[in-house]
Amino acid sequence: MTSDLQLSPTPRSTVVRGKKRAVEDRQVLYDILDAGLVCHLAVEVDGAPFLIPTAYGRDGNRIFLHGSTGSRSIRSMLEGKQVCVAVTLVDGVVYSRSVFHHSMNYRSAIIHGTAKIAEDTQHALRTIVEHVTPGSWDYAREPSKKELAQTAALEIDLTEASVKVREGGPGEEPSDLEANLVWAGHMPLITSWGAPVPHETDKAIPPHVSARGR
Amino acid sequence: MTSDLQLSPTPRSTVVRGKKRAVEDRQVLYDILDAGLVCHLAVEVDGAPFLIPTAYGRDGNRIFLHGSTGSRSIRSMLEGKQVCVAVTLVDGVVYSRSVFHHSMNYRSAIIHGTAKIAEDTQHALRTIVEHVTPGSWDYAREPSKKELAQTAALEIDLTEASVKVREGGPGEEPSDLEANLVWAGHMPLITSWGAPVPHETDKAIPPHVSARGR
Numbered sequence A, B: 001m002t003s004d005l006q007l008s009p010t011p012r013s014t015v016v017r018g019k020k021r022a023v024e025d026r027q028v029l030y031d032i033l034d035a036g037l038v039c040h041l042a043v044e045v046d047g048a049p050f051l052i053p054t055a056y057g058r059d060g061n062r063i064f065l066h067g068s069t070g071s072r073s074i075r076s077m078l079e080g081k082q083v084c085v086a087v088t089l090v091d092g093v094v095y096s097r098s099v100f101h102h103s104m105n106y107r108s109a110i111i112h113g114t115a116k117i118a119e120d121t122q123h124a125l126r127t128i129v130e131h132v133t134p135g136s137w138d139y140a141r142e143p144s145k146k147e148l149a150q151t152a153a154l155e156i157d158l159t160e161a162s163v164k165v166r167e168g169g170p171g172e173e174p175s176d177l178e179a180n181l182v183w184a185g186h187m188p189l190i191t192s193w194g195a196p197v198p199h200e201t202d203k204a205i206p207p208h209v210s211a212r213g214r
Helices: A026-035 A121-132 A145-149 A174-179 B026-033 B122-134 B145-149 B174-179
Strands: A038-045 A048-055 A057-061 A062-068 A084-097 A103-113 A150-156 A161-166 A184-194 B039-045 B047-057 B057-059 B062-068 B082-095 B103-114 B151-157 B161-166 B187-191
Touching: A026 A084, A026 A103, A026 B057, A038 A062, A038 B047, A038 B082, A038 B161, A048 A057, A048 A121, A048 B039, A048 B082, A048 B103, A062 B187, A084 B047, A103 A150, A103 B047, A121 A145, A121 A150, A121 B161, A145 A150, A161 B039, A184 B103, B026 B057, B026 B082, B026 B103, B026 B161, B039 B062, B047 B062, B047 B122, B057 B122, B062 B082, B062 B122, B103 B151, B103 B187, B122 B145, B122 B151, B151 B187
Parallel strands: none
Antiparallel strands: A038 A048, A038 A084, A057 A062, A062 A150, A084 A103, A084 A184, A103 A161, A184 B187, B039 B047, B039 B082, B057 B062, B062 B151, B082 B103, B082 B187, B103 B161
């Protein structure tokens, strides 16, 4: 398939192992990023890899991350540096007839890029907040000038990315299928929202919270 | 607290941001690792950070990972290299009265170490399989010599690690609490197992599968 939706793999974003799980469709990348809540960002610090799990939000073909302006994890640590970002959704585990073919079902997105400071911090924050807690930006108090000044937002382009998806039951050795000695299958892992827990408030739960996950 | 259970932070494993969320208890590290299914492993490849989401298993104060002996992600890519490993469990989202104090509830473990080839591949694989699919090692067909030869297992020591945990409702500015303009609270994210899905089998679902998650 060749289209604007196709991922454009470079050597490092080309899936070498598990080619049959590689997906070359930019919409699948976007769907995975939109379904996740936390990404893992890798960057080199003092000659060693360093990992930061953090919230993010997608806006078109880029994602935004944020942190405190005082944090070692933003600006000084990340600005202009090469980064790798992963969003992984675990959808279940796979029971094969052989130990060797046990597996997991998942949707995985890996992005290679360079972190740059987002020009519009407020837009970046809005994108992140609306990703993690949709409806909150217009409902809660907006950031003050002081709060905005305490926040740095980063932007990472999604052009160089790879996607892998695994679903369904196990692959098996033909001899294991024929022998038919044991049960095999898969078990879905399901993520759902629990009931909202109020915090020192007499207000009714607003629709953007109560409607979540329905 | 000083005990064998205490984490021993080096400068890079010392939590700088969000100190109030830092936990210095080795058992909490183990609990997070035991509760997760997938870790993210970061390593430098060709001068840039590279991320691998992968299954793992814990055995005492080390974790094992595995891959194909042919993969660029194992041996050539990892043996003897500095790595960073993260396991992140997202427990919910936090709605504050201000956009600025919106947050997430989570349990996060970050490990800094050096990847070395596990001496006993079979023990490492058993640890990983029993972590992801408890009971499967003794139930399914054991790896053949050929299958074992196709597999490389890595070991990473857990000594240098940091743990952060956030739970409960939002922190708030006193002025936002006093103004009492909007609802605030948190919403748990719940992970549960769905019913097992059989794969081309007439066998009954074995207890180690059917009992999972109860």
